[in-house]
Amino acid sequence: MHVMLRAALAPVVDLVYPPRCPLCGAGLAAQGGLCAECWGELVIPGEPCCASCQRPFGAGLSSGAICLPCLGDPPRHDGIAAGTLYNDASRKLVLAFKHGRRIALAQLLAGLMAARLPALEGEWLVVPVPLHRGRLWRRGYNQSALLAAELAKRTGATLLVDALVRRKPTPTLGGLGRKARARALSGAIAVNRQRAAALGNGRVLLVDDVMTSGATSNACVSVLKRAGAEKVVIACFARVLDEALDHAG
Structure with a gap:
């Protein structure tokens, strides 16, 4: 109807x-x-890519290999699916969606993300990266939650919009070093106690709009795994990988 x-x-x-x-x-x-x-x-990431994080490789490497960042610091996540690589075009879409209140763009952005997802066999949970309540009140919506809702519709997975909570506001992480990012995020993200049982042994699709350093998504993955999640795949609309853009260009 x-x-x-x-x-x-x-x-x-x-x-x-x-x-x-x-x-x-x-x-x-x-x-x-x-x-x-x-x-x-728009730049759509493709093959060949890292078997662990889907980081696009340049010529001369084949899919199935592991990229140097993953070899040096093995990730806790179980894969990253990015709809696009972050460039001027994807940045404009994110800004319009996130700050310009163009919430109808959620369908377009989620469609590009869904096209890059691995096969989600069995039962999955779709969980957005949380906003602190102060930022949520000012903005009026969590853009990651809107994307998560669209992906849940497209995949048939169960949406748990409040599975994670942000217990304290965090500064913009851009420009901060690794240790500074870790300090800013320490204790900031936690599992909603009312949703903890649902996460145990579950498979989770963690949804965000932009993945820059990965610090925020990694913090989310850590608390989800501690809560008992069996598998966590990260889905984002735009992923910041300047070296991959160089190869794409």
Whole structure:
């Protein structure tokens, strides 16, 4: 019924709000996408890549190998699925979604993320990276929770929007060294006690909009594993990997 109603109202919506590319404003044939030129500006990670973290490799390496960062510091997660690599185009989409209140972009961003997910066999839980309540009140929504809800719909997994809580506000981690990031996140993220039983022996898809250093997602993975989660795969829309962009270019 919901799909039929949406299809019936689509011409009215298009008349009132003509479909436009959210990046450049060019006219589109339908709502919810990008123009061909802006699609071409997104960088989609692909093969070959690291068997542990899906970091794209340059020429001369094959999938199945482990990247140097993972060899030097084996991750606790069980894989990373990034919809795009972070560049100017993906940054504009994130800013519009996160700070510009373009929450309808959740469907587009989640669609790109879903295309990069591994096969989720069996029962999975979808858990967003949490916001501190102060930031949530100011922004009005948790962008990672909106993405998580869309991914739960697409995968059939169970959404646990409040499985994790952020107990204290944290500063922007960009520009901080590894030790400083660890201090800022120490004790900041915890499992919601009311959801702890559901996480035990569970398989979790941890959802965030942007993965930069990985410090926040790693903190989430750590508390999920301590709560008994069997497997944690990280899904993000954009992953900051400048060296991979160099190879892509």
